[in-house]
Amino acid sequence: MSTPTASSGRGGRFVRRIAGRLAGSEAVPGDTWDAVLLARHQDRPYPLDYIARLMPDFEELHGDRLKGDDPAIVAGIGRYHGAPLAVIGQQKGRDAQDRAYRNFGMPSPEGYRKGMRLMDLCERLEIPLVTLIDTPGAFPGADAEERGQGGAIARSMLMMLRLRVPTVAVIIGEGSSGGALALGVADRVVMLENATYSVISPEGASAILWRDASKAKLAAAAFKPTAANCYRWGVADAVVPEPEGGAHSAHDEAARLLDGYLSRTIRELQALPLAERRRQRRERFRRLGAMREATSA
Amino acid sequence: MSRRPISISIDRLRGKRPATGPARRLPGDERSCPHCQSHFRAEEMERNCYVCAVCDHHFGMTARQRLDHLAGGEPWEEIGGELRAADPLRFVDLEPYTERVRAAEAKGATEAMISAYLEIEGQPCVVSAMEFGFLGGSMGSVVGERFARAAEFAVARNVPLISVTSSGGARMQEGVLALMQMAKTIVALDELADARLPFVMVLAHPTTGGVWASFASLGDVTYAEPGALIAFSGPRVIEQTTHEKLPANFGLAERQFEHGHVDAVVDRRELPARLGRLLGILEQPPRDESQSLASQLAQNGSERAARMAQALPSLSRRLRGRPADATYHPSRGHSGS
Ligand SMILES: [Zn+2]
Numbered sequence: 001m002s003t004p005t006a007s008s009g010r011g012g013r014f015v016r017r018i019a020g021r022l023a024g025s026e027a028v029p030g031d032t033w034d035a036v037l038l039a040r041h042q043d044r045p046y047p048l049d050y051i052a053r054l055m056p057d058f059e060e061l062h063g064d065r066l067k068g069d070d071p072a073i074v075a076g077i078g079r080y081h082g083a084p085l086a087v088i089g090q091q092k093g094r095d096a097q098d099r100a101y102r103n104f105g106m107p108s109p110e111g112y113r114k115g116m117r118l119m120d121l122c123e124r125l126e127i128p129l130v131t132l133i134d135t136p137g138a139f140p141g142a143d144a145e146e147r148g149q150g151g152a153i154a155r156s157m158l159m160m161l162r163l164r165v166p167t168v169a170v171i172i173g174e175g176s177s178g179g180a181l182a183l184g185v186a187d188r189v190v191m192l193e194n195a196t197y198s199v200i201s202p203e204g205a206s207a208i209l210w211r212d213a214s215k216a217k218l219a220a221a222a223f224k225p226t227a228a229n230c231y232r233w234g235v236a237d238a239v240v241p242e243p244e245g246g247a248h249s250a251h252d253e254a255a256r257l258l259d260g261y262l263s264r265t266i267r268e269l270q271a272l273p274l275a276e277r278r279r280q281r282r283e284r285f286r287r288l289g290a291m292r293e294a295t296s297a
Numbered sequence: 298m299s300r301r302p303i304s305i306s307i308d309r310l311r312g313k314r315p316a317t318g319p320a321r322r323l324p325g326d327e328r329s330c331p332h333c334q335s336h337f338r339a340e341e342m343e344r345n346c347y348v349c350a351v352c353d354h355h356f357g358m359t360a361r362q363r364l365d366h367l368a369g370g371e372p373w374e375e376i377g378g379e380l381r382a383a384d385p386l387r388f389v390d391l392e393p394y395t396e397r398v399r400a401a402e403a404k405g406a407t408e409a410m411i412s413a414y415l416e417i418e419g420q421p422c423v424v425s426a427m428e429f430g431f432l433g434g435s436m437g438s439v440v441g442e443r444f445a446r447a448a449e450f451a452v453a454r455n456v457p458l459i460s461v462t463s464s465g466g467a468r469m470q471e472g473v474l475a476l477m478q479m480a481k482t483i484v485a486l487d488e489l490a491d492a493r494l495p496f497v498m499v500l501a502h503p504t505t506g507g508v509w510a511s512f513a514s515l516g517d518v519t520y521a522e523p524g525a526l527i528a529f530s531g532p533r534v535i536e537q538t539t540h541e542k543l544p545a546n547f548g549l550a551e552r553q554f555e556h557g558h559v560d561a562v563v564d565r566r567e568l569p570a571r572l573g574r575l576l577g578i579l580e581q582p583p584r585d586e587s588q589s590l591a592s593q594l595a596q597n598g599s600e601r602a603a604r605m606a607q608a609l610p611s612l613s614r615r616l617r618g619r620p621a622d623a624t625y626h627p628s629r630g631h632s633g634s
Binding site: 138140141142144145146148149150151153154155157158161162177178181182184185197198199200204205207208209210211218219222223224225230233235282285286288289290291292293294 | 378379380381382383384385386388389390391407437438439441442445467468469470471472473474475476477478479480481483484485486487488506507509510511512513514515527528529530534535537538539541543547548556558
């Protein structure tokens with residue numbers, strides 16, 4: 001665990017900007033880019049940091065029982081407020097070696113299949129599921145393609161949609177592309193205050209839409225991927241506050257704030273009848289979108 | 298169907314490949330095969346289902362051509378045809394999204410997918426066909442909604458759903474709302490599964506990104522057209538990210554078949570017969586009325602009414618936050634309209 005004192009001086013500036021965003025003011029490009037950088041801050045807590053604070057008794061599971069284990073996804077079961085809870089999270093590394101080991105948080109099909117293994121366990125043992133999303137996207141590799149990257153993401157979404165247990169998806173850092181959404185089809189989808197959620201990373205969009213790798217800032221401003229905007233669009237159901245200065249400046253406090261939201265939300269979801277919970281989950285994703293109707297069709 | 302060459306270009310007869318400069322302009326609707334340079338008139342193309350009569354190269358097809366082909370020239374009934382793209386992010390890259398949409402609409406298509414009720418070889422079904430010519434067949438809110446309405450229409454009529462994909466993936470200009478369409482298609486397929494109805498996929502060139510990573514990967518039976526690129530990440534992205542040297546046939550239908558990701562590679566000229574036969578195999582004999590359709594539909598109906606009622610209180614809150622030029626459609630139950 002790092003001690004991010006060096007960066008805490010930037011906190012005041014960030015907080016002011018975040019306050020402006022949450023108040024609904026129109027973001028200027030620099031603001032959005034700051035949000036992207038903050039969501040990717042190397043000292044930001046990752047799933048294992050939250051797990052260590054929220055669930056001292058945690059059993060991590062490894063392997064997809066088909067091919068191997070993907071370190072970009074951690075999955076396991078822990079004791080949470082007197083009951084079992086399952087967690088699937090996208091894990092990045094902090095130093096160069098660890099980053100490479102975690103493949104920069106870009107999951108392979110084995111990672112999603114390990115997650116589905118855990119979802120199956122949740123279903124049989126009636127254990128609620130929390131996913132912690134933080135990825136620049138699923139890994140783009142030839143091997144990953146041949147082992148079914150697309151199908152793994154699609155099946156992970158379908159399996160999450162069908163679960164009979166309560167599910168909460170938390171975007172804790174950067175949620176980019178289908179690689180993030182694979183773990184995001186939950187009863188409640190929430191974002192940490194400084195998290196981002198988008199169809200593609202700003203760098204990817206820059207290369208494709210601007211045909212110029214250096215336009216990531218412009219892309220970020222165009223996508224407006226902040227928590228406040230995602231809440232406004234109905235993509236996020238709630239925004240969980242972070243400690244002053246951002247989650248990277250105080251991991252314990254960040255975990256405490258998330259704990260407050262999670263424990264209450266899981267209780268609320270458990271109080272709903274199963275049929276109602278599933279109806280709401282489907283309806284939540286069924287209605288998302290923006291379109292016009294032709295006047296004379 | 299004849300495979301005899303219908304017309305061959307002069308260049309090819311002379312063994313000459315066209316110069317690599319600007320493509321030779323062909324009169325009217327005539328097209329030249331990118332693989333063997335054979336040259337066909339529009340009516341020859343249509344007669345051969347837009348497949349090269351010399352080398353079997355499968356040309357792209359518009360969604361309308363695809364539906365006409367599958368319906369055997371019979372009329373089809375469009376579902377959700379009134380839906381048009383909005384611009385929720387007021388998105389501008391090299392040009393404004395609204396301009397891109399306007400230019401794409403001016404070419405004749407209304408969006409990157411057409412859903413329709415039709416019969417394939419006498420088998421009634423719903424088909425969602427994608428239009429690569431409309432912004433690269435990208436999946437935005439309208440594509441997601443038309444797909445969902447197709448599935449709901451199929452449930453209402455108790456018929457199978459077929460989708461023919463041709464798409465570069467999610468429509469980036471609609472941002473995270475485009476991403477959410479992947480989940481919307483999954484919800485639609487889950488409703489289809491609840492009604493015990495089959496979903497048949499036909500992967501046409503290309504099927505990539507968020508389309509391959511959502512409904513296109515979930516066919517109960519999955520066919521692919523010869524030579525179609527099928528991938529989550531395209532070859533260019535992979536080469537740039539990992540610096541891998543990819544084989545020439547990377548991601549192509551034939552290789553995806555070898556790796557177990559598709560059930561069969563089917564020549565387009567045989568597709569209607571193959572689909573018709575498959576739907577015939579899957580057709581259920583009439584069931585005992587006491588536990589069948591009528592009671593199921595009644596149940597569905599009340600569920601749907603409850604859903605609509607549920608959507609009402611949230612409507613005003615959602616409208617307040619919407620961008621000025623976009624209309625949100627939080628309600629549903631339009632299927633069948
Ligand atoms: Zn040819």
